[in-house]
Amino acid sequence: MKVRIKDIADRAGVSAGTVDRVIHNRGEVSEKTRKRVIGILKEQHYEPDILARTLASRHPLKVAVLIPFHTPENWFWKKPLSGIYDACSELNHFKIEVREFLYDQFAKGDFIEKADEGLNYLPDAVIAAPVYFQETTEFFSRCSESGIHFISVNSNIDHPGQLTYVGQDSRSSGRVAAQLIDFGVLKDSRILVVSIAMDKDNYSHILRREEGFREFWGRNNKASGMEIINLSIAKDSYPYIRRALTETFHKYDSIAGIFVTNSRVYQVAKYLQNTSREDICLVGYDLINPNIKYLNSGTIDFLISQKPHEQGYKALVTVFNKLKMNKQPSPEQLIPIDIICKENLCCYQV
Amino acid sequence: MKVRIKDIADRAGVSAGTVDRVIHNRGEVSEKTRKRVIGILKEQHYEPDILARTLASRHPLKVAVLIPFHTPENWFWKKPLSGIYDACSELNHFKIEVREFLYDQFAKGDFIEKADEGLNYLPDAVIAAPVYFQETTEFFSRCSESGIHFISVNSNIDHPGQLTYVGQDSRSSGRVAAQLIDFGVLKDSRILVVSIAMDKDNYSHILRREEGFREFWGRNNKASGMEIINLSIAKDSYPYIRRALTETFHKYDSIAGIFVTNSRVYQVAKYLQNTSREDICLVGYDLINPNIKYLNSGTIDFLISQKPHEQGYKALVTVFNKLKMNKQPSPEQLIPIDIICKENLCCYQV
DNA sequence: CTGAAAGCGCTTACAG
DNA sequence: CTGAAAGCGCTTACAG
Numbered sequence: 001m002k003v004r005i006k007d008i009a010d011r012a013g014v015s016a017g018t019v020d021r022v023i024h025n026r027g028e029v030s031e032k033t034r035k036r037v038i039g040i041l042k043e044q045h046y047e048p049d050i051l052a053r054t055l056a057s058r059h060p061l062k063v064a065v066l067i068p069f070h071t072p073e074n075w076f077w078k079k080p081l082s083g084i085y086d087a088c089s090e091l092n093h094f095k096i097e098v099r100e101f102l103y104d105q106f107a108k109g110d111f112i113e114k115a116d117e118g119l120n121y122l123p124d125a126v127i128a129a130p131v132y133f134q135e136t137t138e139f140f141s142r143c144s145e146s147g148i149h150f151i152s153v154n155s156n157i158d159h160p161g162q163l164t165y166v167g168q169d170s171r172s173s174g175r176v177a178a179q180l181i182d183f184g185v186l187k188d189s190r191i192l193v194v195s196i197a198m199d200k201d202n203y204s205h206i207l208r209r210e211e212g213f214r215e216f217w218g219r220n221n222k223a224s225g226m227e228i229i230n231l232s233i234a235k236d237s238y239p240y241i242r243r244a245l246t247e248t249f250h251k252y253d254s255i256a257g258i259f260v261t262n263s264r265v266y267q268v269a270k271y272l273q274n275t276s277r278e279d280i281c282l283v284g285y286d287l288i289n290p291n292i293k294y295l296n297s298g299t300i301d302f303l304i305s306q307k308p309h310e311q312g313y314k315a316l317v318t319v320f321n322k323l324k325m326n327k328q329p330s331p332e333q334l335i336p337i338d339i340i341c342k343e344n345l346c347c348y349q350v
Numbered sequence: 351m352k353v354r355i356k357d358i359a360d361r362a363g364v365s366a367g368t369v370d371r372v373i374h375n376r377g378e379v380s381e382k383t384r385k386r387v388i389g390i391l392k393e394q395h396y397e398p399d400i401l402a403r404t405l406a407s408r409h410p411l412k413v414a415v416l417i418p419f420h421t422p423e424n425w426f427w428k429k430p431l432s433g434i435y436d437a438c439s440e441l442n443h444f445k446i447e448v449r450e451f452l453y454d455q456f457a458k459g460d461f462i463e464k465a466d467e468g469l470n471y472l473p474d475a476v477i478a479a480p481v482y483f484q485e486t487t488e489f490f491s492r493c494s495e496s497g498i499h500f501i502s503v504n505s506n507i508d509h510p511g512q513l514t515y516v517g518q519d520s521r522s523s524g525r526v527a528a529q530l531i532d533f534g535v536l537k538d539s540r541i542l543v544v545s546i547a548m549d550k551d552n553y554s555h556i557l558r559r560e561e562g563f564r565e566f567w568g569r570n571n572k573a574s575g576m577e578i579i580n581l582s583i584a585k586d587s588y589p590y591i592r593r594a595l596t597e598t599f600h601k602y603d604s605i606a607g608i609f610v611t612n613s614r615v616y617q618v619a620k621y622l623q624n625t626s627r628e629d630i631c632l633v634g635y636d637l638i639n640p641n642i643k644y645l646n647s648g649t650i651d652f653l654i655s656q657k658p659h660e661q662g663y664k665a666l667v668t669v670f671n672k673l674k675m676n677k678q679p680s681p682e683q684l685i686p687i688d689i690i691c692k693e694n695l696c697c698y699q700v
Numbered sequence: 701c702t703g704a705a706a707g708c709g710c711t712t713a714c715a716g
Numbered sequence: 717c718t719g720a721a722a723g724c725g726c727t728t729a730c731a732g
């Protein structure tokens with residue numbers, strides 16, 4: 001029933017060792033027997049037994065992780081890492097070795113340095129969160145040349161030959177935010193879109209979220225009366241943000257809803273709380289601690305989660321499936337857009 | 351570094367076969383050597399190599415699945431089944447054998463019959479969705495006697511000795527529904543809670559959802575002005591439901607929101623559409639096709655998913671972890687309460 | 701370029 | 717009650 005290497009070897013009139021050499025493409029086989037063995041492998045639908053393979057093999061699967069490090073102020077990047085380790089420990093019998101190459105997301109030079117180190121580790125695969133577009137592209141090209149598989153998470157570089165992308169569809173998440181605010185405010189309301197971005201790199205995220213947000217209003221009748229106001233704040237410091245918001249509220253009265261296009265929604269929440277404007281609908285991103293605090297106090301109504309833990313988890317499972325199980329992943333693995341409110345928060349905190 | 355059976359055997363001055371007998375508790379070992387071997391196993395922190403074990407072993411892990419069958423009108427129960435098979439194919443190298451014992455959820459006799467068949471299959475573990483409380487309890491007791499592990503999914507029997515429960519916290523889901531409606535309606539609104547239950551068995555689900563719903567209003571200030579009206583409809587037929595709703599709308603004008611406590615929310619949506627009341631906030635349960643239709647048309651605002659696929663998936667992984675990896679699961683595995691609206695629907699449809 | 705043998709860590713009859 | 721040997725399906729030096 002089950003076709004083994006021995007069966008193939010017998011049919012081909014060679015030894016198991018030779019079949020193994022063919023299967024793993026490691027040369028030292030005459031072209032003639034190689035062809036013959038390959039033919040029989042296909043004809044017999046040979047599928048390797050991964051358990052036996054792993055048991056017999058000396059080499060672990062080496063995976064390099066190239067993502068920003070996390071800090072006490074920003075725990076976001078801790079999540080993908082724990083996702084990777086969780087997947088790893090579920091697969092712990094398969095000899096997987098994970099090595100971290102964590103870089104400073106605000107220092108391009110550090111990224112380049114860590115990327116080099118990652119390559120020197122000679123991994124079988126790389127899981128990378130692209131922050132610097134140009135540099136990541138170059139890095140992926142080098143992976144490609146060296147036959148190292150690579151995956152982008154959280155933000156998509158879309159490099160040719162990339163194994164998969166694991167992350168959210170930013171545009172859709174913007175539409176979700178729009179629907180939530182639409183549900184919570186009256187017709188003909190005024191709505192504010194706040195983008196707090198100190199570094200250019202997250203731009204593509206933010207821009208696509210804004211696009212999705214507007215797209216929703218474009219499609220819906222009720223929205224015809226809505227007025228959308230954009231506010232870009234270039235600096236992530238509360239006094240700066242407070243000034244910008246004060247000006248805006250001065251200029252436009254009766255704002256009914258606010259969409260903050262990234263995780264800095266807690267800054268806006270703080271302002272709303274300080275100025276007793278908690279009745280305004282507020283929607284933003286990411287289950288980081290300051291946001292959770294304002295979600296629980298009711299100032300933030302909804303948070304959209306990017307599920308960073310799941311991103312890491314899926315990335316590692318994908319590497320495993322491809323390299324150990326020879327299963328080709330789909331080119332994009334879009335993470336569901338979870339809507340978190342105070343009442344369902346508990347079940348999302350792992 | 352890695353402790354093998356051979357290492358244990360050497361230290362104990364016995365053969366590998368004897369250590370194996372001790373590990374698997376299969377007797378034929380003198381009490382004296384058994385004690386000694388156990389001591390050394392503990393002292394050396396022996397962890398079996400699952401790959402080698404599976405490779406060498408003849409016996410598959412047999413899992414019986416005892417859940418209602420699905421019909422063209424009700425696909426809900428197809429989902430846990432696919433979840434189980436998906437988990438199974440991810441673990442396909444580990445020799446897992448799944449056998450279905452699907453029963454008619456409206457025929458107690460059929461449940462009893464299928465439960466018997468399940469036991470005759472002599473499984474290592476059972477995954478069961480309890481519909482009939484009394485009968486499932488008896489069934490679980492018989493499993494217990496025969497040393498068969500059992501898991502309840504979707505609805506919790508909480509039988510002593512149960513491996514785990516995989517499913518949602520119904521009360522919390524009711525609170526989530528309440529928060530959504532609270533967000534969408536004005537203060538001092540009138541809200542209707544509709545329970546369409548033709549069979550008593552789902553009662554515990556429904557009751558706890560209603561409880562959670564009211565609990566939310568009890569806690570929140572804004573809610574002080576809300577008026578909650580209960581409507582129980584004992585028959586799942588549209589004409590019947592229409593009559594009940596018409597009466598209710600006649601009696602109470604200006605209903606602003608409706609919470610349907612199970613998947614029959616499409617019946618209410620149909621009524622709202624037919625009577626041009628689509629501006630009423632409508633929240634219910636489950637991503638079944640008729641509900642999805644009304645979600646897309648905008649009549650249903652939010653659906654809460656019970657994630658039946660994930661329930662099945664997790665149940666099987668739990669069985670695997672316990673019986674193959676000897677990992678004890680937590681007694682309850684609560685599934686997140688996903689909020690689905692039109693704009694994030696796509697990423698939840700597997 | 702190819703094969704025979706040993707080994708990965710465990711389980712399974714079988715013999716005593 | 718216990719041990720020695722063969723085997724699960726693959727990989728790895730090594731010898732030729």
